[in-house]
Amino acid sequence: MSDFRIGDDDFLLDGQPFRILSGALHYFRVHPDQWRDRIRKARQMGLNTIETYVAWNAHAPREGEFDLSGGLDLGRFLDDVAAEGMHAIVRPGPYICAEWTNGGLPAWLFTSGTVGVRRDEPQYLAAVDAYMRQLAPVLVPRQVDRGGPVILVQIENEYGAYGDDPVYLRKLVELNRDIGLTVPFTSVDQPTPDMLRNGSIPGLHKTASFGSRSLERLATLRQHQPDGPLMCSEFWDGWFDHWGAHHHTTSVAESARDLDDLLGAGASVNIYMFHGGTNAGFTNGANDKGVYQPLVTSYDYDAPLDEAGNPTAKYWAFREVLSRYTALADEDVPAEASDAPVFDARLTSIVPLADVVESLGTWASFDAVPTMEELGRFEGFALYRTEVDEAGPSVLEFAEVRDRALVSLNGAPVGVLARDHHDRSLALPAGARGTLEILLEDQGRVNYGPRIGEAKGLIGPARLNGRPPAQWQAMALDLSDLSAVRDAASAAATETEVLAGPAFGVGEFVRDEPADLFLSTRGWGKGSVWINGVNIGRYWSRGPQHTLYVPAPLVRAGRNEIIVLELQAARTGVEFVARPDLGHTES
Ligand code: GLA
16 A cells, blocks of 8 residues: 655655656557556556546446446556556546547437536536446555555546636546545646646646647646646657548657656656557547548557557657666567568458348438437448439438438449538439438547537438438448348358448458458458457548558457458458558658
């Protein structure tokens, strides 16, 4: 058992000044069998603490559920941190930003239409209360004063960039204390006077988030946090990527210098990210400051450990900086990356989506076009159908498309409505008659700013030549179990070299032993990939990302299954390559 507190000048661990040298590692972005390896490599770089957010919506995909198993076993993660002799910082949100879908807030929270998030509002606070009480048995006994690793808990996240409701912050603090958290609480804000003022209340130790100009930013923070230790709670050493933009990297030398400046000034740090991991499945967030920009699958972040957990040049540079501030043994270092196995496979069966939709959901009828939320799912895909009978030219319109709609008429593609192009209407072939079908993709919920919590799907009113279609049939696709696809695939072997979407391609590959793999997605259009039933994420020919990371624990010795849902068009060849290809950089 130890005592951790905030002193007049320093953090104090059992009465002694303690500098926090922390690295961010999100358990929900890394396979659980790899947690310990990543944590050890953080210690070997010179860090003494691991920081993680808690992604509420990952634990609570539906109202009333709370999952702490497998990759969501936060207790096991914190125990791994402790077993490596490190401390932990936990940031349970409830809002986390983090380029994570909806900034961590569950989509079901918004279905009432009346909830007011991130402020003093009863519906929201009742849900937050239930959430924090689910976390209590995990966090409370793992605090430092109970013999556990947790030394700090952060309240909210960059709240000053969003709101200014001190009553809300006070109620959050009271709730966190009420569930039994006894460690010091912090707030984090970007270092501007307004944000530092609005993002915190007395009793919360203010910290800042930034990735450059360390001394200037610390000076601003000092004006708002006149006493106690200075801490950069998010030292941004890299950045995230959007589809259709470049892959972000930062200069190793500049990042190392900024870290050195920070530590030289006596500050504590949480390096964001130490190891980024992956936005697997449908978990990526998005930005929308006028243009919708969904995040790519990789959360490599140009961090010291790359997406596959290998040390980069930044790792060694940061280790060298940290060695000036903490004792490090020369021989206690991780191995360098080696190339991943290079081999080919093939999608040997093609199953058109239309052949299996009846097994992936249930059609329901609606008078007005429903949102995905009204279809009872909060991620992935939905299908919409309506009957049309137009004599001449016709135009299909929606108020908004969130986020991408593939429109077809009697099974033949007509066009795409893309939210990132602000598309809202489409001309149909003249004399359109028959079944109009729309495959709708939710490309990830906005995680920053006022658009958090917005509904997904086709946003009405819908119009065909200015009139609302009489009726819609719609269903959300449940892609959590692809056994219907497997069953259909066994009867659909093919030699074709191309796959016309929307369709599933099913294949297999054989390995002697599990190993990290990089699946090339060049030559594929847009879609998602499942390895042995696990959705490893989205791909898109737009890039910048052109490989998907397959963590070794997903790969079996022997036969492995690959299923691809291709929305556009793809080759049926499958290529595994030696190294990740996260795409072109700015320069
Ligand atoms: C802010 C947020 C983080 C993350 C970073 C950018 O600092 O607090 O959650 O979104 O920006 O990566």
